[in-house]
Amino acid sequence: MPSETQEPGRGEALSPERRRFLGRLSIALSAIAAAMVGILVVGFIIGPLIQSEEPVWRQVGAVNNFQIGETVKVSFEDPSPMLWAGVTSLTAAWLRRLDAERLVAFTINCAHLGCPVRWLPKAGLFMCPCHGGVYYADEQWLQGRRPAPCSNIRSACATGRWRSWRVPFPSINQPGAGRWQGS
Amino acid sequence: MAGFIRKILSDAVDAFEERTGLVKFIGDIARHPVPPDTGWWYVFGSAVLVCFIIQVVTGIALATRYVASSGSAYQVLNYITYKAVLGNLLRGMHFFGASAMILLVGIHMIQVFLMGCYKYPREFNWITGVMLLFLTVAMGFTGQLLRWDQTAVWATVLAAEMLGRTPFIGTYLARFLLGGKTLGGATLSRFLAFHVFFLPAAIFTIVGIHLYLVIHDGISAPPVPGVKVNPKTYRAEYEKLLDERGVPFWPDVAWRDVVVAFGVVATIVALAHFVGPPELGKPPNPSLLANDPSPDWYMLWYYAVLALLPRGMESVFMIAAPLCAVVFLLLVPVLWNKGERHPSRRPWAVAAVLMIVLSIVGFWIEGSKAPWSPKFDAQPLSAALVGTTSPPIVTGAQLFHDKGCEFCHTVDGQGGMRGPDLTDVAHRLSVNDLRIKIANGGGNMPSFAGIVTHDDLDNLVAFLESRPTMTSIPP
Numbered sequence: 001m002p003s004e005t006q007e008p009g010r011g012e013a014l015s016p017e018r019r020r021f022l023g024r025l026s027i028a029l030s031a032i033a034a035a036m037v038g039i040l041v042v043g044f045i046i047g048p049l050i051q052s053e054e055p056v057w058r059q060v061g062a063v064n065n066f067q068i069g070e071t072v073k074v075s076f077e078d079p080s081p082m083l084w085a086g087v088t089s090l091t092a093a094w095l096r097r098l099d100a101e102r103l104v105a106f107t108i109n110c111a112h113l114g115c116p117v118r119w120l121p122k123a124g125l126f127m128c129p130c131h132g133g134v135y136y137a138d139e140q141w142l143q144g145r146r147p148a149p150c151s152n153i154r155s156a157c158a159t160g161r162w163r164s165w166r167v168p169f170p171s172i173n174q175p176g177a178g179r180w181q182g183s
Numbered sequence: 184m185a186g187f188i189r190k191i192l193s194d195a196v197d198a199f200e201e202r203t204g205l206v207k208f209i210g211d212i213a214r215h216p217v218p219p220d221t222g223w224w225y226v227f228g229s230a231v232l233v234c235f236i237i238q239v240v241t242g243i244a245l246a247t248r249y250v251a252s253s254g255s256a257y258q259v260l261n262y263i264t265y266k267a268v269l270g271n272l273l274r275g276m277h278f279f280g281a282s283a284m285i286l287l288v289g290i291h292m293i294q295v296f297l298m299g300c301y302k303y304p305r306e307f308n309w310i311t312g313v314m315l316l317f318l319t320v321a322m323g324f325t326g327q328l329l330r331w332d333q334t335a336v337w338a339t340v341l342a343a344e345m346l347g348r349t350p351f352i353g354t355y356l357a358r359f360l361l362g363g364k365t366l367g368g369a370t371l372s373r374f375l376a377f378h379v380f381f382l383p384a385a386i387f388t389i390v391g392i393h394l395y396l397v398i399h400d401g402i403s404a405p406p407v408p409g410v411k412v413n414p415k416t417y418r419a420e421y422e423k424l425l426d427e428r429g430v431p432f433w434p435d436v437a438w439r440d441v442v443v444a445f446g447v448v449a450t451i452v453a454l455a456h457f458v459g460p461p462e463l464g465k466p467p468n469p470s471l472l473a474n475d476p477s478p479d480w481y482m483l484w485y486y487a488v489l490a491l492l493p494r495g496m497e498s499v500f501m502i503a504a505p506l507c508a509v510v511f512l513l514l515v516p517v518l519w520n521k522g523e524r525h526p527s528r529r530p531w532a533v534a535a536v537l538m539i540v541l542s543i544v545g546f547w548i549e550g551s552k553a554p555w556s557p558k559f560d561a562q563p564l565s566a567a568l569v570g571t572t573s574p575p576i577v578t579g580a581q582l583f584h585d586k587g588c589e590f591c592h593t594v595d596g597q598g599g600m601r602g603p604d605l606t607d608v609a610h611r612l613s614v615n616d617l618r619i620k621i622a623n624g625g626g627n628m629p630s631f632a633g634i635v636t637h638d639d640l641d642n643l644v645a646f647l648e649s650r651p652t653m654t655s656i657p658p
Contacts, residue, residue, distance in 0.1 A: 048363040049355050075470035082368025086254020088336070089367050092470035108472055113489070114344040115337060116472040118559065123587035124634045129475045130341075131490045132555040132591075132601050134629050142629040145490065145497060168364035169340060170347020170357040 057156070057163040064160070066097040071119050071137075073108075076164055091166045093153050094119050094126070096137075105155035106139045107167050112146040114171055126150070216429030217436050218404035218421075224298065225402065227291035229440035230447050234284035235386065237451060238322075241277040242379070249329070251375040253368045256331040257466050264463060275455025281323050283451055285481045288319050293536055296515070299524030300403040303414040306516035308396040311389050313512045318386050320481070325378035327479050331371055332464035337476035339366055339374075340469075348498045366469060401425070402432075406524035414521055475556070484543045487550035557590035558599035568595045571649065579646025582639050586631065594650060602628060609648045617644045 014022070058076035066072065074095045081089035094106040094117075106126070108116050115130035117139075125142065126135040133144030140149045151171035155164045200206045248267060250259045263270035292312060295301055301309035324342070328335045343357040343366075362369030404424060430436065461479070465471055478486050492500055526533050563584040569577055583589050591601035612620060618640055624630035635643065 046359060048361075048369060049358050051363075053364055073470070073472060078365050078367050082253070084252040084254050085368035086252070086257075087466055087468040087470075088253040088370070090468055090470040091365070092472060108470075109340070112344075114340040115476055116469075116474065118472055120587050122585035125587055125629070127557050127559075127587065127590065129556055129559060130477075132557060132627075134557075136633075143624075143627055145494060147494065166365060169343040169361060169366065170354060171344065 055154070055165045057165055059161050060093070060095065060164050061162055062160055063097070063101075063103065063157060063162055066095060066103065066162075068097050068099055071096040071106075071121065073119075074105075074162075074164065076166070078166065093155070093164050093166070095155075095162065095164075101157075103155070103157055103162055104138075105153050105162075105164050107150045107153040107171070109151060109167060109171050110144070111135075111141065111148045111150045111171075112144055114169065117150065212398060213433035213437070214431040215398060215401075216425045217402045217432050218424055219428045219430050220405055221402060221436055222405065223439055223443075224294055224405070225436070226440050226443040227287055227294055228397075230443050231284060231287045231291055232390070233444040233447050234280050234287060234451075235390070237276065237280040237448065238284060239383065241273050241280060242383075244273055245277060246379060249375075251372050253331070253371045253467070256329070256371055257463070260330060260332070260463055264460065271459060272452075272455050274460035275458065276451055277326075278460045279451045279454040279458075281326055282481065283447060284319055285323055287447075288316050292316060293540070297526045297529075297532060297536060298403070298406050299412070299526075299529065299532075301516045301520075302412045302522070302524060303417055303520045304400050305396070305403060306520055308393060308400065309516045310513055311393045311396065313509070314389050315386065315393065316512075317509065318382055318389070322378060322382050322386070323479065323481060325374045325382065328374045329371070329378055330461070330463065331467050333467055333471060333474050334464045334476055336366060336467040336469055337474065338478060339370060341476065345501050349502050402436075403524075406526070408523075408525040408527050410525075411523055412521045473559075475559075477550075477553070480547075483550035484546035485550075487546040487553075490553070490555045491546070491549065552600070554600035556599070557587070557601060559590060561589045561598050563589075564595065564597060568597065569646075573645075573649075575642045575645035576649045579642035579644070579649075582635070582643050583646055586635060586639070586643075588643070594647075605647055605650065607651050609651050614644055614648060617647060 013019075060074040060076050071094055073092050075090050075092045078085065078089040078091060092108050094108060095103060096106070097103045110117050110128035110130065110133045112128065112131055112133050115128050115133075117126040117128045117133065117135065119126055124137045126137075126139055127133070128144065131145045133146070134142040135144075135150060136142050138149075141147050151167045153164060153167050155162065157163070196206065245263065248259060248263050248270070250256060260274075264274055265271070295309065295312065301312075324338075328339055339361065343360050346356040346360055347353040349356055358364060360373070361367075362373040401421060404421070465474060477483070489497065489501070523529055561584065564580045566572075569580045571577070583592075583594065588605075589598040591599045593600060593604045594606050596606075608617065620628065621635065621640060621643060622630065622632040
């Protein structure tokens, strides 16, 4: 029951200390509840950033399938394809057989903004359609917006099969950019 | 009978009103007094809102068919476009609704800026408007990606590479965008969540605040030269104006908004019907390399900026320029929230708008031509254009195509525009200078020393030397 000294409709007031405590308790409980939900939700959304992912080799063909001196496009699957990714899981590399034993692989992504570079066999150049990047046959920078070689695509030759692993994005921050490894 | 039905309806409305108070609430808002003579300049805000409603409605309709799977979305888009009943029209409406929204947001912002409507006490409404501008652009970008064709895939890669240039956190930002280290199954779901849930929720919230502030602070009166905004006296002057000459928003002012809204809806439907949605590109297969990625029209100017900036400025510009634009736009009402409102008394404001608009239009025109891109589809010069059977010249013409020269240079009206037109290069450079230029390159020209043989060089020079003579002979 409201006391006679109180204004109508205000109910029985709690003591100031108790009101302060209950106010702070309510805010603290709300914040903790929001944090519990928020941390889990944000963790799920940013999960791909903190999830470790081992590089996976993909076989792109037997060495003898490639002609000496030719640069050809090889397609292979993403290192972590999801079942519903469809053709999106595919990627490619430019592969060149130098001689009987040596092959090199080059990335398809321009050093500028990652657009797909094309190999012009008669000119011996890689060219980018977006902002006009041009690269020598070893993907060293020749002309274009970003004076840097295209990023490294790691590759290896084992027991007559050529294997490759695609460049993750963003490609510009990858260590060893501009070098290729082969055996 | 009619009276009986009218009484039942009236009783129902009264009962509803007695329990909710919504009829009075909405009526008070609709009839709130606004300054007189606002005219046609004040219709753009509601036009943007109409576009947003069209986007929500058509977006919900499209979502009833869309499948957010990286492997299926392209087929679903094909189905919606070519087989679903009214699918083509709905896609077109969603596309032109987005285009109209971006265009009208820009016009609304320019009108608010030039008329000084952002000044006291409407600073926060400008700030919420700036947020809505960037959210609208983000909706456009994520929407383009949901088309999930080859252009969408490469636009995603491009965005990831641009984000990757952010100092320290670039890699994390790029992978946040992609949903992993590479483009794949997680990417499209991420864009859908942003386009359909996160960004619209943010827009709904901020539009709510934006409209609340319109009611709270009132629609600004049309600017008058010499009448300055003084925060100390503005409220009283505004109240006096409304008391003496204010008019109810509905229908005295709102009819213009409705007329324009009708025009916007009719235009969007007409464009969707007669022009149709943008063509779907090739499938979203990142291993298909023969393509020419370019953004939708509203980002074309930025595509050109990235191509034309001095090389050293590029990374800084990509990250710093958007941030500076956001900070500057947010600071506009903080720095200039009082004084003159009329554009005739604010020449610097008019000049700034003109400069920005002309720059964007200029970059947009360049972006649509993209002269910096090699013209990969250039065909070898025909025998008629070569104009002779002389072996070195014919061989040189073929080499001009095969070695990629023609992708960047025009000769006899055919070829790319990245480098200068070489039709009359023989008038500008001697034979020796031509040989040096081809071998050494220079400027934007690559060195072809290791790419062409001695004989190739002779033939190429013979071909270029022959052009002024051949082009002067009518075919």
